Amino acid sequence: MIVLTVLLFLIGIVLLWGVVIYNQLVKLKNMVGEGWSGIDVQLKKRANLIPNLVEAVKGYMGHEKALLEKVTELRSRSMQATDPAQKGPLEGAIGRSLANILAVAEQYPELKADKNFRDLQKQLSQIESDIEMARRYYNGTVRNLNIRVESFPGNIIAGRFNFRRAEFFEIEDQRDRQPPQVQF
Numbered sequence: 001m002i003v004l005t006v007l008l009f010l011i012g013i014v015l016l017w018g019v020v021i022y023n024q025l026v027k028l029k030n031m032v033g034e035g036w037s038g039i040d041v042q043l044k045k046r047a048n049l050i051p052n053l054v055e056a057v058k059g060y061m062g063h064e065k066a067l068l069e070k071v072t073e074l075r076s077r078s079m080q081a082t083d084p085a086q087k088g089p090l091e092g093a094i095g096r097s098l099a100n101i102l103a104v105a106e107q108y109p110e111l112k113a114d115k116n117f118r119d120l121q122k123q124l125s126q127i128e129s130d131i132e133m134a135r136r137y138y139n140g141t142v143r144n145l146n147i148r149v150e151s152f153p154g155n156i157i158a159g160r161f162n163f164r165r166a167e168f169f170e171i172e173d174q175r176d177r178q179p180p181q182v183q184f
Contacts, residue, residue, distance in 0.1 A: 035138030
C-alpha cells in the first residue's frame with residue numbers, strides 16, 4: 001500500500017511538472033506572437049509613411065527616380081512577406097533605402113526647409129526607434145522560448161506537443177552591423 005501511494009505521488013509530481021512546463025511553453029509562444037505583432041505594427045506604420053515621404057521628395061529629387069522606385073518596390077514586397085525570415089532582409093533594405101533618400105535630401109536646401117518633409121523625417125525617426133524597441137522585445141521572447149524548447153526538461157514536453165524554435169528578427173546585411181566611419 002505504501003509503495004502504491006509513493007508511486008501515485010511520483011506520477012502526480014511528474015504530471016504536475018509536465019503541466020507547468022507546458023504552460024510555460026504556451027506563455028512563451030504567446031509572448032513571441034505578441035512581440036511579432038508589435039514589430040508588424042511598427043513596420044506597417046513605416047510602410048504607410050513611405051508613400052508620403054516619396055511624394056514629398058519627388059518634386060525636388062526628380063533625377064533620383066531609381067532610388068524612389070526602389071524603396072516603393074521594397075515596401076510592396078515587404079508587405080507581402082509574413083515571417084521574420086522573409087521580412088528581415090527586406091526591412092533592412094528599406095531602412096538603407098530610406099537612409100539614402102534622407103542623405104540625398106541633404107543636398108536640397110529647399111527640401112530640408114519644407115515643413116512637411118521635416119515632419120515626415122521626424123515621424124520616420126520615431127518609428128525607427130519604435131521598431132528597434134519592438135525588435136528587442138521580440139528577440140528577447142524568441143530567445144526565452146528557444147532556450148525552453150531546446151533545454152532539458154522542456155525539450156521533452158516541447159517535442160511531444162510540437163513546440164518549435166522561433167526565428168529571430170535579425171539584420172541580414174553585414175554592412176548594417178558595422179559602426180559608421182567618422183572622418184575629421
